[in-house]
Amino acid sequence: MSTSAFNPVISDNPVTPAHTLGAIYYDGLSSRQQAVTLRIAQGQLEVQGDELLRVIPLADVNISAKLGRTPRLLHFKDGGHCEVSNHTDFGVLMQAAGIHEKSLLSTLESNWRYALAATVFTICFVIAAFYWGLPWVAAVAAERVPASVALRIDEHFLDAVDDDLMQPSKLSTKRQQALSKRFDSLRNVQGEVAHKLVYRNSKAIGANAFALPGGTILITDQLVKLAGHDEEILAVLAHELGHVHERHSLRQLLQSSVVGLAMTWYLGDISTLLAAAPTLLLETRYSRNFERRADSYAATMLSANNISPSRLADMLEKLESSHADGDKDMEEQSSSITEFISTHPDTAKRIRALRGKE
Numbered sequence: 001m002s003t004s005a006f007n008p009v010i011s012d013n014p015v016t017p018a019h020t021l022g023a024i025y026y027d028g029l030s031s032r033q034q035a036v037t038l039r040i041a042q043g044q045l046e047v048q049g050d051e052l053l054r055v056i057p058l059a060d061v062n063i064s065a066k067l068g069r070t071p072r073l074l075h076f077k078d079g080g081h082c083e084v085s086n087h088t089d090f091g092v093l094m095q096a097a098g099i100h101e102k103s104l105l106s107t108l109e110s111n112w113r114y115a116l117a118a119t120v121f122t123i124c125f126v127i128a129a130f131y132w133g134l135p136w137v138a139a140v141a142a143e144r145v146p147a148s149v150a151l152r153i154d155e156h157f158l159d160a161v162d163d164d165l166m167q168p169s170k171l172s173t174k175r176q177q178a179l180s181k182r183f184d185s186l187r188n189v190q191g192e193v194a195h196k197l198v199y200r201n202s203k204a205i206g207a208n209a210f211a212l213p214g215g216t217i218l219i220t221d222q223l224v225k226l227a228g229h230d231e232e233i234l235a236v237l238a239h240e241l242g243h244v245h246e247r248h249s250l251r252q253l254l255q256s257s258v259v260g261l262a263m264t265w266y267l268g269d270i271s272t273l274l275a276a277a278p279t280l281l282l283e284t285r286y287s288r289n290f291e292r293r294a295d296s297y298a299a300t301m302l303s304a305n306n307i308s309p310s311r312l313a314d315m316l317e318k319l320e321s322s323h324a325d326g327d328k329d330m331e332e333q334s335s336s337i338t339e340f341i342s343t344h345p346d347t348a349k350r351i352r353a354l355r356g357k358e
Contacts (some may be wrong), residue, residue: 019096021089025049028079038074038082045074047082058099064162085151105109135287138254142247147194150214150250157212158198169199169221182230183237189304190297193245197237199224207322210242213250225317235312242297248290288346295350313354320347 025036025047036049045061047054054076062075072090074082084090122275169176180197195215202208207223217240219233243249299309 002114008244019089019093020291021084023047023082023084025052025082026080028076028081028227036327037081038084038093039101040093040299040358109147117203134255135251138251139247141254142183142250145213145250145254147214151216152214153250153253154212154214154216158216158218162200165204166200166202166220168201170201171199171221173214175224179230179233184235186234186238186301186305188241188301190245190300195241195244207319209240211240213247213253215244217241217244222322223319227315228318229311231307231311232318234307235298235309236315238298238301239287239294239312242294245297246290246293248294250289252290291346291350292353299354309354309356313351316347316351316354 001234019039021038023038024037025034026032027034034052036047036052039046039048040058043058045056045058045196045344056076064070064073064075066087067071069087072084072087074084176197176199183197193215195211195217198216198218199221200218201221203222205220207220207226209217209219209223211217217237219237223236224233227236295312298312300308302311
């Protein structure tokens with residue numbers, strides 16, 4: 001007998017049993033079901049109903065393994081199958097025909113120790129997949145996302161938040177150009193990174209700067225005004241450039257929409273991802289590892305341009321104080337937004353590291 005779920009052993013002298021068993025038959029062509037009687041004799045399976053009589057060699061029958069109370073299925077080569085709900089009578093029928101099932105799956109399922117071990121293994125596997133597997137897959141996928149797609153995500157994000165959460169910058173064009181020119185002139189020993197600075201005014205999110213998947217770095221007027229020195233602004237931008245370099249925003253976006261993204265990526269339709277991107281990006285929370293790596297990137301870049309990494313530490317303190325002093329309504333309004341400091345973990349530890357105290 002051919003089976004996919006257990007290894008039957010047929011005795012050398014099978015008997016011709018008188019045992020029969022009720023089952024439900026499906027022809028594989030329609031959903032119509034038919035009550036039938038099963039009988040095994042001389043290596044043949046007889047399937048008999050009011051309008052049906054089939055005699056099938058046991059070697060052509062694929063029998064599912066016993067698993068709890070799940071009905072047993074007898075599959076035939078032509079696509080038809082029988083469904084048997086009475087496990088006890090089915091076992092008697094098989095034994096009477098000299099067939100003894102040896103199913104590892106059934107053995108494991110019927111032993112509580114094995115079942116418990118399998119449950120623990122499954123839980124551990126899911127946890128490991130979430131904490132290590134998913135980030136790894138997101139990192140690999142992020143490298144494969146075309147730059148054109150990432151840029152479209154940036155455009156959709158800005159379209160979604162402009163005129164609602166953000167308004168055009170009130171900084172003069174001269175001031176914007178001066179900041180952008182100075183930042184672009186910084187030497188980057190870690191390699192050039194394609195990016196674009198955009199300025200917005202936003203009372204809703206206050207002093208903030210964040211990087212989008214396509215390399216757009218958004219900085220608010222409130223952050224520019226909060227800084228006591230332009231080098232503090234450059235330090236923040238260097239930190240965000242670190243996120244762009246390692247595609248952190250895109251990786252977080254992929255992790256947040258892993259199921260939908262997998263379907264989107266492999267089916268080739270990016271409309272779903274583009275539609276969901278603004279909301280997901282607003283809810284993004286960078287991991288501690290991402291923040292440490294972006295800090296390290298910024299420190300290296302700043303040092304290469306004779307700017308102390310402590311400039312970033314100074315700005316972190318100001319941002320922390322700024323968000324802590326915000327009124328309650330402002331905090332509630334911005335609670336779902338990617339804030340540069342209030343949602344970033346281990347701020348005190350990061351500050352100490354940037355000042356060389358750790």
